[in-house]
Amino acid sequence: MKRLATWLVGIFGAALLGFVLGFVLFAVNVMRAPEEDTAKADGIVVLTGGQLRIKEGMRLLEEGRGRRLLITGVYPRTGKADIARTSGISEADLKCCVDLGYKALNTRGNADEASAWARKYGFKSLIVVTASYHMPRSLIELTSQMPGVVLIPHSVVPHRFRRSEWWLDAHTTRVLLSEYIKLIPAAARLVAIRTDIFGNGGTGSRAAHSTGPI
Helix, strand or coil, X not given: CHHHHHHHHHHHHHHHHHHHHHHHHHHHHHCCCCCCCCCCCCEEEEECCCHHHHHHHHHHHHCCCCCEEEEECCCCCCCHHHHHHHHCCCHHHHHHHEXXXXXXXXHHHXXXXXXXXHHHHCCCEEEEEEEHHHHHHHHHHHHHHCCCCEEEEEEECCCCCCCCCHHHCHXXXXXXXXXXXXXXXXXXXXXXXXXXXXXXCCCHHHHHHHCCCC
């Protein structure tokens, strides 16, 4: 019994150490200042969660970095006029080349919405705009739904986040930890899909949507 207890404590300790180290690496990576890039793609996808993301997506569209833009996960009562008013973007610009997606309730829903949108327009490459801490999980969910589409990450760092000594800010640390915990099962699902654990020819991504919101 002592040997078993020692073995279990060792496993728990190793798992806890791995979790902590993984979280630190995740936090350090997503808290880096985004690098400037000039990449172009067929389309641009903005995952809602703040006006900063929408403004950045519109900036990329105006620069010709994509032919069309999707804002996914929009609140049902929000229209283009509302977005124009709160973001400072003209309604004319929104009417031209911007689509609003209302069905997504979570990141997996964003991936579903973006996948359908990309198929509709025949897009093979997308610039993905979301918060830096949300980008890893977003890319995992999007890759699960669009394995043949090139995804180009374009992160934005929320103004409220501290870019240095994030561990001293309770709000930032709480958000990072929450996102890291959500990232782990998302990554596990992608591995299961890629290795065809479900034994259904790679359709495990659809089955995975039967679980609750993440």
